[in-house]
Amino acid sequence: MSYVNDQLNELIRKNPNQPEFIQAASVVLKSLEPVVESNPKYQKAGILERITEPDRQIMFRVAWTDDAGRVQVNRGYRVQFNNAIGPYKGGLRFHPSVNLSIIKFLGFEQVFKNSLTGLPIGGGKGGSDFDPKGKSDREIMAFCQSFMTELYRHIGPDVDVPAGDIGVGGREIGYLYGQYKRITNHYEGVLTGKGIPYGGSLARTEATGYGLLYFLEAMLKANGKSLEGKTVVISGAGNVAIYACEKAQQLGAKVVTLCDSNGWIYDPDGIDLAAVKEIKEVRRARIREYVNDHPHAEYHEGHGVWSVPCDIALPCATQNELGLEDVKELVKNGCFAVAEGANMPTTIEAEKYLQENGVLYAPGKASNAGGVAVSALEMSQNSQRLSWTFEEVDNKLKQIMNGIFNNVSSAAKEYGMPNNYVAGANIAGFLKVADAMVSQGIV
Known part of the structure; x- marks a missing residue:
C-alpha cells in the first residue's frame, strides 16, 4: 500500500464521524500521490501525517442572554491548522450546522487556499452553532461579546487573524472587534472584514x-x-x-x-x-x-x-x-x-x-481565494497604517487571481494532468507549505 493510502486510512480511523473533513482530506491526499511518491523527503519528514493534524483544536462554551432574559448556550470553535508560512488566517462561521468536522474541513482547505494566494498566511477556521437569523441586534451583540471573551486569548495580529464567513458579516465583525479592543486595550489588525472607518479595506466586501x-x-x-x-x-x-x-x-x-x-x-x-x-x-x-x-x-x-x-x-x-x-x-x-x-x-x-x-x-x-487574499491585503494596510483605494485593491486582487490560475495550471501540466485544476490547486498549494515544514524541522 502506498504512503498516501496508508495515511488516508489512518486519518479515517482517527477521525470517526467527521465526514466533511474526511471528504476534503481524501480529495487532497489522492491528488498529491504523484508528488509525494516522487519526493521521498516528504514521507521522511512525515508531512502528510502533520499537515492533516491541526496544530490545535479549541472548543469552548458561549453563554449569552436573549431578549426574554433567558440564558442560551452555544458551542464555539477555533481550529488553528497550520502556520508554516504565516499566522493562522480564516473565517468565523455562525450557523446551526457548524460542528468540529465542518470547521476542520474548512481549516484544512484554508491551508492550501492561503498558500495559493502567494501571501504569507497560514490556515485556520472557527465559528459556532449560533444562528444569527431572527435574532435582534442586541442578541447578536451579546453573543459576539461572549464569543470573543474566550476567543481573544487565542488570537492576535501575528498569531491568528479571523475574518467573516457564513453568518458573520460587517455587523458581527464590528461587535467582535469592539469586545477584543475592550478586553485587550489594543487597537490592532486582529480581525479582517472590518468597517472602513476602523481599519477595513475597500473592495473586501466584493x-x-x-x-x-x-x-x-x-x-x-x-x-x-x-x-x-x-x-x-x-x-x-x-x-x-x-x-x-x-x-x-x-x-x-x-x-x-x-x-x-x-x-x-x-x-x-x-x-x-x-x-x-x-x-x-x-x-x-x-x-x-x-x-x-x-x-x-x-x-x-x-x-x-x-x-x-x-x-x-x-x-x-x-x-x-x-x-x-x-x-x-x-x-x-x-x-x-x-x-x-x-x-x-x-x-x-x-x-x-x-x-x-x-x-x-x-x-x-x-x-474563491479572493476573499482571503484581500483579507491579507487588509492586514498589510493595518500594519502600515495605510488605506488603499478601491482600484488599487481590485487591481491587486485581479493580479493575485490570475497568478493563482497560472500556478494551478502549471502544476497540473507538470504532473501530467493538464486542465485538472483540482489536482493543480492541491499540488501548488501543498508544495509551498510542505517545503516550509521540511525547512523548519519536526515541530
Whole structure:
C-alpha cells in the first residue's frame, strides 16, 4: 500500500464521524500521490501525517442572554491548522450546522487556499452553532461579546487573524472587534472584514465574488472561451453570490438565478442586482420577494437552481450543494464550466462526473481565494497604517487571481494532468507549505 493510502486510512480511523473533513482530506491526499511518491523527503519528514493534524483544536462554551432574559448556550470553535508560512488566517462561521468536522474541513482547505494566494498566511477556521437569523441586534451583540471573551486569548495580529464567513458579516465583525479592543486595550489588525472607518479595506466586501470571476475569466481564456454573452446560473444570495453576479454582469454575462435557504428565483431577463441588494443587504429579507416587482421572474421553493439551462454554473452557497444528479442535469443542458464560489460545494461523485465529461472545473480553494487574499491585503494596510483605494485593491486582487490560475495550471501540466485544476490547486498549494515544514524541522 502506498504512503498516501496508508495515511488516508489512518486519518479515517482517527477521525470517526467527521465526514466533511474526511471528504476534503481524501480529495487532497489522492491528488498529491504523484508528488509525494516522487519526493521521498516528504514521507521522511512525515508531512502528510502533520499537515492533516491541526496544530490545535479549541472548543469552548458561549453563554449569552436573549431578549426574554433567558440564558442560551452555544458551542464555539477555533481550529488553528497550520502556520508554516504565516499566522493562522480564516473565517468565523455562525450557523446551526457548524460542528468540529465542518470547521476542520474548512481549516484544512484554508491551508492550501492561503498558500495559493502567494501571501504569507497560514490556515485556520472557527465559528459556532449560533444562528444569527431572527435574532435582534442586541442578541447578536451579546453573543459576539461572549464569543470573543474566550476567543481573544487565542488570537492576535501575528498569531491568528479571523475574518467573516457564513453568518458573520460587517455587523458581527464590528461587535467582535469592539469586545477584543475592550478586553485587550489594543487597537490592532486582529480581525479582517472590518468597517472602513476602523481599519477595513475597500473592495473586501466584493473580493470573493469578484475574485471568483477573475479566476473563471482566466480559466476560460486559457481554453479559448469567454464570458461575453454567456448565461450564468448562480446559487446563493449572500455576499459571494451577489458580487459574483455583479462582476459577471460587468464582464458581459447574463445571470439568471440566485437562491437562499428557502428557494430560488429565475429571471430570464437577467437578475436585477439592485433589487437583490435591497432585499438581502438592506432589509435582510427572503429572496422570494424579488418576484413581487419582476413579473417575468419565477420563484420556486426548495432545491432546483441547477435545472436551469446555462453555459456556466457558479455554486456560491454552501458545502455539498451540487450533487451527481445536479451535474448530470447541467451537462445535459450544455454547461461547459463550473467554478466554485463556496467551500467544497461539489460532492466527490459530482466532481468526478464533471471532469469525465470535459467540463472546465475550478475548485474553491483556488477560485474563491479572493476573499482571503484581500483579507491579507487588509492586514498589510493595518500594519502600515495605510488605506488603499478601491482600484488599487481590485487591481491587486485581479493580479493575485490570475497568478493563482497560472500556478494551478502549471502544476497540473507538470504532473501530467493538464486542465485538472483540482489536482493543480492541491499540488501548488501543498508544495509551498510542505517545503516550509521540511525547512523548519519536526515541530
